[in-house]
Amino acid sequence: MTSSDDALAFKALQGVTTATLTTILLKKGLRNVWIRGAFPIAPDAKRIVGRAFTVRFVPAREDLATPESWSSPKSTRAAIEQMPEGCIAVVDANGLTDAGFWGDILCARMAKRGVAALVSDGVVRDLAGVLTTGLPIWAAGTAAPPSVAGLTFVDWQQPVGCGGVAVFPDDVIVADRDGAVLIPAALLAEVVELAIEQERLEGWIMEEVESGAALPGLYPPNAENKARYEASKKAQA
Known part of the structure; x- marks a missing residue:
């Protein structure tokens, strides 16, 4: 990656917790x-x-x-x-x-x-x-x-x-x-993309929890809540 690529990736990672990153990497088989x-x-x-x-x-x-x-x-x-x-x-x-x-x-x-x-x-x-x-x-x-x-x-x-x-x-x-x-250096771009989406999803889930929603079917989201989440993204676009 070029230095400009690094700058963009690192800026994105500034908003991603290490907890989220370990989950993303776990899903890719890295424990x-x-x-x-x-x-x-x-x-x-x-x-x-x-x-x-x-x-x-x-x-x-x-x-x-x-x-x-x-x-x-x-x-x-x-x-x-x-x-x-x-x-x-x-x-x-x-x-x-x-x-x-x-x-x-x-x-x-x-x-x-x-x-x-x-x-x-x-x-x-x-x-x-x-x-x-x-x-x-x-x-x-x-x-x-x-x-x-x-x-x-x-x-x-x-x-x-x-x-x-x-x-x-x-x-x-x-x-x-x-x-x-x-x-891992070779996985940077992919992990950044996945991590940004994971943070966005978890932010939406937290809003739902603060509004009184129960966790089953929300975290992780079932099909119905996934659809609601996707609709919320389109509404914010």
Whole structure:
């Protein structure tokens, strides 16, 4: 897809909840798309949409996971400099929760580069400073120790397993207060179309519920209610 296609798709997805997306993807046979452990660290998190830029860690190995490794040409610092504006950094931190894979200075640099968000199954450190950067973050919490206490950085833009979900570079991530969901890149256009219609339908169903309608035959709609819904769409066209 072109950048203009992305802009249109992402704008549409701004109005679609991750709950709706998991239902749409489930109907297409994809059950494992919700990234476990990735929750917004700020209570006022807004929905974020972007292409995945993947970052991979493996468990710590003492000869490799050292403070000196932070100066290597292949390091977390170098990875950040490759992140394009608008991407969502997806960090595979092995679900480790007793070492912070990222801290405030790294988050500040990402924010300065225009990275849209950070999503991980691991934890961040320097929480007070991280929050001041304004970078939207979905993670499993916080911890004081540095990454090398439990993780070895490997590379960027490789397939990763984040929160039990297979994430490939340029897959699409949508994150909101319910967590972060992956849309396979090849399915983006189709999922967007289906999700917009699903949100419209559920909005109509909610109006019916608020008007006192009972759920059987309404959610999901039977033939009669489907006809009523379609008629309401034509009336609004």
